[in-house]
Amino acid sequence: MSMIRPCIDLHQGKVKQIVGGTLKDEGAGPKENFVSDQSAADFAAMYRRDNLLGGHVIQLGPGNFDAACDALAAWPNGLQVGGGISVENAVSWLEAGASHVIVTSWLFNDEGQLLENRLKELEREVGRERIVLDLSCRKTKSGWTVAMNRWQTLTNIDITAMTLDTLAEYCDEYLVHAADVEGLCGGIDAELVKVLGSWAGVPMTYAGGVATMDDVKLIENSSDGKVDVTVGSALDIFGGKGVKYDEIVAWNRKRL
Template sequence: MTRFRPCIDLHDGKVKQIVGGTLRDGGAGPTENFVSEKPSGWFAESFRQNHLTGGHIIKLGPGNDEAAREALTAWPGGMQLGGGIHADNAAEWIKAGASHVIVTSVLFDKEGRFLPEQLAALVKAVGKDRLVIDLSCRRTERGWTVAMNRWQTLTDLDVTVETLDRLAPYCDEFLIHAADVEGLCRGIDGGLVEFLGNWGEIPVTYAGGAASFADVAKVDALGQGKVDVTVGSALDLFGGKGVRYADLIAWNRR
């Protein structure tokens, strides 16, 4: 059964909802759908009170460590942590309260070539059961291609059955944002969800584009109940109007 997985996206030390494709180095800042006046710990405490496990905290760039630690302190062992994770600091974040660490960019060189030795180092540092591989991707002529560096750089790794089979023995879960629809509230990438559900060998969380509760139900149907879902900008908790937080809590309690 598809579960709702909560999220806390941190940018410049604040909880925000951002249109994913607008994150860039330098120049104008990203397009922001929501900037909270409440601290990260407030959101994590709400997730704890409502028994929402397996969510993720993502640090989008520098200046977010303090807010990340606050959230992990509020819900110790209840959330995963990603953003700037590597073999030398992964265990530190587990000690700080993360159930898992989430990695993408560290698994590639600057040109986007996959580095299996980096994955091996992370497994050695925290163990596969504490590791989530983020295969967030963009649509390309090859299908879906993993994008790193805040989704700015395409890699040499495509989201295929072969890729999932290759990486699954080295992690506990996959997290996959559909970067082209992330934050737009115009609907999910149904083809990607269906592909992930057809694979379905280990837990997978999909994020990107959910605009209504019907989209949550669509993830459940297309993913055959094997794909969990994150709702961001459309959620009333983050200023959205498409999905009620209370409805997602009730969904998880079915």
């Protein structure tokens, strides 16, 4: 059964919802769907109260260290953390209270080529059971290609059964944002969900485009319940109108 996993997206120290394709190093800032007055720790405490398991804190760029640490302190071992993770800081994030570290960009060189030695190094440092690989991707001619550097740079890794089989040796879970539909509330990438659901391996969480609970049901049905989901900009606690927070709490309680 597909569970709904909570999220805390941090940008410049604040909890925000951002359109996925608008995070760039230069030019105008990202398009913001929502900026919260509540702290990251407030959201973490709420998720803890309602037993929303397996969620993540994502740092979108610099300036989020303190807010991320506060969220982890509010629910020790209850949230994963991503954004700027490397072998140099992974242990410190786990010691700060993260259940897992989420890693993408550090595993690739500037040209987007996977550095398998880094993946092995991280696995030796913290153990595969504490690693989540972020395989967030964009639609390409070859299917879906993993994107790094805040989804600006395409890598040499496509989402295939072979890729999922190979990388699963080094991680406990996968996190997959469909970057092209992230933050748009215009519907999920159903084809990608089917591809993910056709693979049987480590747990996977999909994010991107959820507009209503019908999309959540579609993910559960399309993946045969193998793929979990994160709801962002459509959620009322993030200023959305399509999904109520109470609905996701009720959904998970029925499936625990």
